[in-house]
Amino acid sequence: MxxxxxxxxxxxxxxxxxxxxxxxxxxxxxxxxxxxxxxxxxxxxxxxxxxxxxxxxxxxxxxxxxxxxxxxxxxxxxxxxSLIPKDIRSRAYVRAVSQIIGCEMHPLNNVRVLKHLKAQFGADETATKAWYAHWVTEGFRGLEDYLADTKLHGAFCFGDSVTMADICLVPQVFNAARFDCSVDDYPIIKGIFGRCMELDAFRNTQPNTQPDAF
Known part of the structure; x- marks a missing residue:
């Protein structure tokens, strides 16, 4: 192959x-x-x-x-x-949603960042979880407000089509759950996540389905 x-x-x-x-x-x-x-x-x-x-x-x-x-x-x-819209404005929107997650949220909560907080600054488990919760809350709140303001979401982040934005969103929700951060306060995000997880491409690739998880 x-x-x-x-x-x-x-x-x-x-x-x-x-x-x-x-x-x-x-x-x-x-x-x-x-x-x-x-x-x-x-x-x-x-x-x-x-x-x-x-x-x-x-x-x-x-x-x-x-x-x-x-x-x-x-x-x-x-x-x-397609995962990226053809229209230039729609494409910019999908990239913006993706980058809110990929550039604003994920880097601050990456495992290597959390490890560095512990090694360099002596942060204990409670402190690193507080760090994670702060930034994931900031990110999800901003994303929820952006989705609500633009009104371009539907079943998914961009209307009723799966895009790169959804592909970035779902793993971030999984990551948040690992650190006991709920998305219950973000109904748009929670709804999109639920609909994505009804699709085989999302459901069959989630972490607990992978051979290296065992």
């Missing part, structure tokens, strides 16, 4: 690519890279991805890093079903 995905079951960004590939019906050979075991720092993996992060997609011998950039690559290479 020419397509390989380097992934870890609990990695939110890996989850994004698993969803995108499943939604487009693109088969791939999974390669499991354990973050807790530091396998992303192993020389073999560093030779493939010098950034030493997940996910990594290899498609026809070319390597792609950064999940949102890779989703856009997939959408341009395999256009149906």
């Amino acid at each position: 020419q397509r390989r995905l380097y992934t870890f079951f609990r990695s939110s960004t890996s989850f994004r690519l698993r969803i995108a590939l499943a939604y487009k019906g693109l088969a791939y050979e999974p390669h499991y890279v354990s973050l807790p075991k530091m396998e992303h720092r192993a020389p073999e993996y560093c030779a493939l991805n010098p950034q030493q992060l997940l996910p990594l997609l290899v498609d026809d011998a070319d390597s792609y890093i950064q999940s949102m950039a890779t989703i856009e690559y997939l959408d341009e290479s395999y256009p149906e079903p």
Whole structure:
């Protein structure tokens, strides 16, 4: 098989690519890279991805890093079903929703950031959870208000079509649940998440379905 995905079951960004590939019906050979075991720092993996992060997609011998950039690559290479709107304004909106999650929320709550808080500043479990809750609340509140204000959402973040925005949203909700952060205060987000999880592409790629979760 020419397509390989380097992934870890609990990695939110890996989850994004698993969803995108499943939604487009693109088969791939999974390669499991354990973050807790530091396998992303192993020389073999560093030779493939010098950034030493997940996910990594290899498609026809070319390597792609950064999940949102890779989703856009997939959408341009395999256009149906589309994940990025064709209209320029709609495309900007989907990217904005995606980046609220991918650029504002996820980096502050990434596991390596939480580990650094503990190692560098002596933050205990209570402090790191408070840090996580603060930023996830800020992010979800801002996103909920943006979705309500633009009125471009429907069943999903953009009308009734699955887009990159939904693919970013669902893993972030899963991540929040791991840290006991509910989305009950965000009815638009909660509704979109529920409808996404009715679809096989989301349901069958969630962390607890992955072979490396066991």
